[in-house]
Amino acid sequence: MTMNAIETARSRPGQTLLPATLPWAAVIAVLFILPLAFPGTAMVSTLNYLGTMAIFALSYNVLLGQTGLLSLGHATFFGLGGFIATHALLGMAEAGWAFPLPLLPLIGGLGAFVLGIFGGWLASGKGGMPFAMITLGLSELVYAAAAIFPSIYGSEEGVSMDRMELGSSFGMDYxxxxxxxxxxxxxxxxCAAGLKYFTTTPLGLLANAVRDNAERVEFLGFSARRVRMWTYAIAAGVAGIAGSLAAINFEIITVIELGAATSTLVLLMTYIGGTRVFFGPVLGAVVIGLMKVWLSDLTPAWMLYFGLLFIFVVMVAPGGLAGILVGAGAMIRAGRLGPQLPLLAAIGGLGLLSLAGVIMLIELGYRAGLDAALGSQIRILGLPMDAHGLNSWGLAALLALGGALSIRPLLSRLETLQHRLGLKGGDPA
Incomplete structure (x- = not known):
């Protein structure tokens, strides 16, 4: 950058500040509008759950996206943060202390951060598979301790609380x-602002360097182990805040929050949303969270749809859903999306037909197997179908296979067009 450019930037600080603050202003505006647009108690509770999981996913991306560490036990600190906050509330309520409820997640976060230092010291000797296995072992160790310390974990029933016991503060009774x-x-x-700032700090930049080439970081005189340990602790602390918020929202915390299912859930949220875009995990948390809340009421096969979405992202969009949106935005700005729209529309339409067939196959399979006691008649996507009828199975197979096979030549044409446009072939997003 020349001196003239520097002076120009200094003379117009508003022009450099606006692009940085605009996304945050949009986030705050959306957060303000959401409870007004969805005022029902059930919807607001769902928003609370989505916000909690968004924080959880952002914390996990400090490890996966920022440092390149695959943790298989991140739920440990989510659950421990919830237990610490719950026991802190119960203790303060019993002692008659007045403590603002909004500050309770700070206690859970600090407790998880301290425990994260210890866990990071154990797990951060190496990255890759050794790190993943150690975090899995630590997670199982903490989970198994529930049977040994029922006074802490509350056994299988968990530990419940009344969030109103601490009294009113900030004009709210909670x-x-x-x-x-x-x-x-x-x-x-x-949490989002803090983690975004973390990406610009020396530790955050070193975390990126460790992700890309840990040996070079060591050669330059930095300790890759210390970088992993402190990023692990920071991620644990933010996960503890998320766990505390979950405990406040549901007024109960159980050992399920410590288990492998919760760790797998946050992994799905983060990867499906996109690890290389800061707000990608938030998008993944919203999509997967809504699927978990709504699909579980619609079908017993809802976990299968999680798996299908994960496979789709891994095979078609490794940058995640956020990567698709960012790529589409870049193409629009460059004027290169228009020529692809007809092919993309055709691929999308055939993809929906194939998806409809897959849904039919899954639901028919569940009705014929695990849900056979409910009878063979079932309505799928508005169509009456019979789990024992060949016509129903034939229609489902035709849609699934026909749509998938019809997409293949269109993908080849799209790849040729993208090469002609100077884009990376094979990535329609």
């Missing part, structure tokens, strides 16, 4: 879901 939404929204902004 009895309504909207009051909890305010707490979750504020903590989401704090």
């Amino acid at each position: 009895g309504s879901a909207t009051d909890i939404y305010v707490i979750v929204a504020v903590w989401f902004v704090i």
